[in-house]
Every structure is written in structure tokens, then in C-alpha cells.
Amino acid sequence: MKRLLLAGVALSVASAASAADMQARPYSKAPPAAVVAAYNWSGFYIGAMGGYGWGGSDSDASGGFGGGTIGYNWQFPGSQFVFGVEVDAAGASIKDSFTEDVGGILLTQESKINSFGSVTGRAGFALDAALIYAKGGYAWANHKASLSAPGTPFSFSDSQFHSGYTIGGGLEYLFTPSWSAKAEYMYTSLGGETYNLGGLLLDSPNIDFHTIKVGVNYHFR
Template sequence: MKRLLLAGVALSVASAASAADLRARPYPKAAAPATVVAAYNWSGFYVGAMGGYGWGSGDSDASGGFGGGTVGYNWQLPGSQFVFGVEVDAAGASIKESVTGDVGGGVLGTADSKINSFGSVTGRAGFAIDAALLYAKGGYAWANHKVSASVPALGLASSDSQTHSGYTIGGGLEYLFTPNWSAKAEYMYTSLGGETYTVLGVPVDSGNIDFHTIKVGVNYHFR
């Protein structure tokens, strides 16, 4: 009987010790769910600097460089990859061509044409892939254009400048390389209506002024 009691006590002690061990044994906690990082939001104001190269369209041989600045604003709804915006830019330019020919009797004359400055007010629509933005843009454009003519043998020289208005359309790629700074590359086609110039006392209709530009730039985004 004593042996049975001792065996029962031993079994009870062993069971209690096992239960206590189970209660005290630590179990690893489930890993916290990974934090989902939302795609970058492009909304806000920005300013920037840009420059590039332009060339004439059609029978125009005008070409040259330009440089200027940009200011704009983007809207992007949370959870959406579509970006809409308004952008204003302006640049000083030296997109020019020169033609020399016989004006009569073997006398040579030279005509020069130059875009001194240009700019635009455009709307932008783009598709954002995190830090990259593919976009199209278009809107109002203007340019200050100067025409000069000279006939050195006769001591004649004259010039006139006019501001032309029209439209511009194109697109590009912008990439945020830091939360506040982005770089961009852009192509634009610009078509401007004609104006009348007075050169050497003669009115001259310029016809449309069409040109292409490729520009690169950097923008600072205010957050």
C-alpha cells in the first residue's frame, strides 16, 4: 500500500512539475506584418532650371541653345498613379540662321533671323511609377523673334523684332533622385503664328515660325 501511495505521490509531483514547465516555457511571438510603403506622391509646388538645344522646322536652318527656368504645381490623389499639373517656363535663346545672297547687280545682302527668348504656359498629365513620372504636356507658347538685313556695299542695315504667339506640345520623363530633387528630359514642338516686320523700309510677312526643342533640367519640390 505504501508503495502504491508513494507511486501516486511521485506521479502527481511529476505531473505538476510537467504542467509548471509547460506554463513557463516561452513561445516566440508572431512576426509583425511588414509595413507597406505607399508610392511617392508628386503633389506640390516646384521650381527649376533648364536648358537645351533647338532647331527650326521645314525649310528653316535655324539652330542654337537656350537656358531658363520653370515653376509649376502637381496634383496627385492618394492611391492614384495619375498626376496632373500646370507649368510655366521661360528661356533666353540664340536659335538663329543667316542667309547671304545676291540682291541684284552682283551686290551681296545678308538676312539674319534669331529667336531671342521663348516660353510657355502648359498643362501636364502624367503616369507615376513611384519616383518616375512619364508625362505629356501642351498649351500656349510665345517667342520674341528678331529679323535683320544688311547690304554692306550700299551702307544699308535694318532690323525689327516681334513677339509671336501659338502653341506647344510634347512630353518627357522626370525622376526623383531625392525626396525634393528631380531631373527631367523633355521634347517639345512649337508652332507660332506669323507677324509683319519692317526691314529696310519694306514690310515683310514672316509666316509661321515652327521649331523643336530638347531640354534637360532639375526641379526642387516643396514638401
């Protein structure tokens, strides 16, 4: 009987020690899940844009424009930096005209940007759905110059292709995973060309102008 009692006591002590051992084991948390960015700007996109343009300090030209955009973005996983290439083109009516008396004859001279576009590189910093970016590169424009005398059949015009550079930046926001809206400012400087106005050859100065545009882009996922 004593042996049975001793065996029972020993079994109870062993069970209590085992239970205490189990309670003393440290609790280890599961490793945190990797954080994945909610938005990624990589891929092709197309869009429509429009806005307002005005001339540099030596020009009173102004007017509207509208056109399209196509581009591609690269954003590496885990990085907030976005790089891209963008091409855009627009029809425009950015023009200036003035009339002056030349030997008793009123002559009106008009200059007008009919279309313009650019091929640019783009670099930006993404804050999830928002992208702040700078861009710059090659720019071109089709420009028309005309000379006329109001009330007479005297009228001459010529169009030339100008090329140069453009630089600026903007803000783009993804309001859905595939659609974004943007606002952008650009400064464009184009070299001069020679115009033939009724046999009169005139060298134009550089064409400098500013633009503010808004647009929407569709991103292919």
C-alpha cells in the same frame, strides 16, 4: 480514499481536456500594414533648364537656350496619375541667316529667336521616383528679323512677338525626395507677323521649331 482517487482522476482528465482545447484554437494573422507610396509628386517646384533648338523643315535655324521653370503637381493618394501646370521661359540664340545677290547687291537676311516660353498643362504616370509625362499649351517667342548689305551702312531690323502652341513630353526622376532631373522634347508652332525693314513691310511665315532640353527641379515639401 477511493473518493480522493476518483477526484484526482477527474481533475487530471479535466486539465488534459482544457489543454487540448487551448492547442486547438486557430492562429489568426495580424492584418497586413497598408502599403504607402515611397514618393509623391504633389506640390510646387522651381527649376533651371537649357538645351538645343532647331527649325522646322523649311528653316535651317539652330542654337542654344537656357532659362527657368515653375510649376505645381497634383497626385492623389493611392493613384499613379500626376497632373500639373507649368510655366517656363528662356533666353535663346536660335538663328538662321543667308546671303543672296539681288541686282548685283549682296543682301544678308537673318532671323533669330531671342527668347521663348510656354504655359502648359502636364499629365503623367508615376512609377515611384520616375514620372513619364506629356504636356501641351500656349507658347510665345520674341523673334528678330534683319536685312543688311555687307560692307555698306545699309542695315534694318525689327522684332515681333509671336504666339501659338507647343506640345511634347519627357521623363523626370526624383533622385532625392526634393530634387529631380528631367529630359524633354517639345514641338512649337507660332503664327506669322508683319516686319518693317526700312519701310519694306514683310509678312513672315509661321515659325516652327523643335527643342530638346534637360533640367533640374527643386520640389517644396
